Amino acid sequence: MEKRSISAKDVAKLANVSQSTVSRVFTTGASVSEKTRKKVLEIAEELNYRPNALARGLIKQKTNMVGLAMKDIQNPFYHEVLGMFTQKLRAKGYSVLFVYTENEEIQQDEINHFLEYNVEGIIVTDALLSSKVVTKLHDNNIPVTLFNRYHKDLECNSVSCDNINAAKEIAKYVYEKGYRDIVFITGKTNTSTSRDRQKGFMDFFNQKGIQITILEGDYTYDKSYYLTKGMIESGHQPEVIFGANDITAIGALDALKEKNISIPDETIIIGFDNIKMSSWPSYMLSTWAQPMEKMVDETINLLLTDPKTINKKVLKLNGYFIHRNTTK
Amino acid sequence: MEKRSISAKDVAKLANVSQSTVSRVFTTGASVSEKTRKKVLEIAEELNYRPNALARGLIKQKTNMVGLAMKDIQNPFYHEVLGMFTQKLRAKGYSVLFVYTENEEIQQDEINHFLEYNVEGIIVTDALLSSKVVTKLHDNNIPVTLFNRYHKDLECNSVSCDNINAAKEIAKYVYEKGYRDIVFITGKTNTSTSRDRQKGFMDFFNQKGIQITILEGDYTYDKSYYLTKGMIESGHQPEVIFGANDITAIGALDALKEKNISIPDETIIIGFDNIKMSSWPSYMLSTWAQPMEKMVDETINLLLTDPKTINKKVLKLNGYFIHRNTTK
DNA sequence: CTGAAAGCGCTTACAG
DNA sequence: CTGAAAGCGCTTACAG
Secondary structure, rough: OOOOOOOOHHHHHHHHOOHHHHHHOOOOOOOHHHHHHHHHHHHHHHHHHOOOHHHHHHHHOOOOOOEEEEOOOOOOOHHHHHHHHHHHHHOOEEEEEEEEEEEEEEEEEHHHHHHEEEEEEEEEOOEEHHHHHHHHHHOOHHHEEEEOOOOOOOEEEEEEEOOHHHHHHHHHHHHOOOOOOOOOOOOOOOOOOHHHHHHHHHHHHHHHOOOOOOOOOOOHHHHHHHHHHHHHHHHOOOOEEEEOOHHHHHHHHHHHHHHOOOOOOEEEEEEEOOHHHHOOOOOOOOEEEEOOHHHHHHHHHHHOOOOOOOOOEEEEEEOOOEOOOOOO | OOOOOHHHHHHHHHHHOOOHHHHHHHHOOOOOHHHHHHHHHHHHHHHHHOOOOOHHHHOOOOOEEEEEEEEEOHHHHHHHHHHHHHHHHHOOOOEEEEEEEEEOEHHHHHHHHHOOOOOOOEEEEEOEEEHHHHHHHHHHOEEEEEEEEOOOOOOOOEEEEEEEHHHHHHHHHHHHOOOOEEEEOOOOEEEEEEHHHHHHHHHHHOOOOOOOOOOOOOOOHHHHHHHHHHHHHHOOOEEEEEEEEEEHHHHHHHHHHOOOOOOOOEEEEEEOOOHHHHHHHOOEEEEEOOOHHHHHHHHHHHHOOOOOOOOOOEEEEEEEEEEEOOOO
């Protein structure tokens, strides 16, 4: 029960070998005779010894830690993403230092812990970094990958869904079905996800000379619900509502239901994300599935296998349309 | 752009002081003349120096890291909890090493990273530990606090909502309103939260000689939705449905809505957790609010200020009933 | 295959 | 107030 935990030296003493040898036993690829390895492992087991990752990180200049910063949002999509990141990183032997932030732009002091602990890379989901922070990170030689965000002035990697193209595909579907009274409810307008989805959707219809209605939401259920309700009450009952994410679409859906508008017969609704909730039996929302697993894999890849790339890589992955009960 | 990051030695050289002095500048309480402090700070700023937390952790035997293990569940309650934990811990100068698990009982290998990095304590939310793991943790002198779980045989601290009492209060409300046809939909029956809520609820009615209906759910929306739908279709339309958590209650709520049962007039519904979703305008679910912030505070307190307590402390905090639109 | 030694970047008695 | 030195627990050339 004393304070200090047991070290390689303790094991060495009992095993009658040097501390170096104990270390070698726990270093894959180091040459140790089968006999000593067995003995050391035995004693280690007995003493419940595990190499100290801090000391190892210090000497190897490699900590096996990754920093993950995530914005405090209501969107369950990112919770699923978080789960996937931690599991995949662990499988690769990495630990995750986690920070939750409320800022759209991650602040310096939120990154400081990451720097102090010498993380090998930083993943930022659903938020941005100031270019000052990015510069600092570069100076410290710590790679960053933005997940589902990008910014043209930011010198870092980014992985996201090809939001523009996805929205275009959705627009195409809507157009070909013959709908002309179309509403898009935005997310937070300062996010690249919302802007791109809006752009892809609008551009398509602009080219066709069709005017669509834009409602400014903020990625929350409440906002979308009230926006939709207000619109119906003001006499506008569109044929199509496309929400910038699933939560937005679900808010609209519930408002429509309350107004006894039949879905998909009178109005069709399309979301974006394919969160688990969108397949709940009472919603069965048609939506665009982001290729989450692929996005996570690519992010980790970019961060870890190619850490020294200075020239930023911007990856945009496709997804696919999932038709459920809110489209025909 | 070289590999090594800059160290106290580098700062010392430029500031014409010893490395010890640089260290002292970054140690609160150490005595340094105002003049040297200023100079060192200046150079440090210029070089972008920050003390290496790994080295500091190694020498001080104090890492300022806490391990947080969380079960991969659908319940948004725990996402809110996660956010609160990371923010409060950061405010106290702690970093969070995060692990997501799919196991009801956290496994040894999921804890290993925590051990290797010498975390100062471990928080386990919504899951259990095997007694073997707990023993190992004790041997390594690492305190553990269970959040919203407890187990009588487990020698560790735990903080949870007083689920038994909360359920009793709800039962009392239901009873006094005169309802007699009552359904309880459980959560996962191997969780202490579900068991306690069921126990508190049933015990009250048993004492009154009233039989209630138990439906075995699993804390998911889908299960609860289909359970409720099935019940209605089999001809049983109860006056009260109490769900073991909000998601469960919401699943029941949607099923009832679909069957055109008027809420709260024909059937009232009560949930548990007070997740953000429960206050969405189309739900406005009446529910029991867990005192989340207090629970988080107490957990951190127990873990950090009193780490050497061997005798486990089991804290049960009250919450309060929130009446919204699904009760009268 | 193995040990002694240097060193990762810190903190902290110990002198002065 | 400040510097030299020891030491936290490791890894890894360097010899043998």
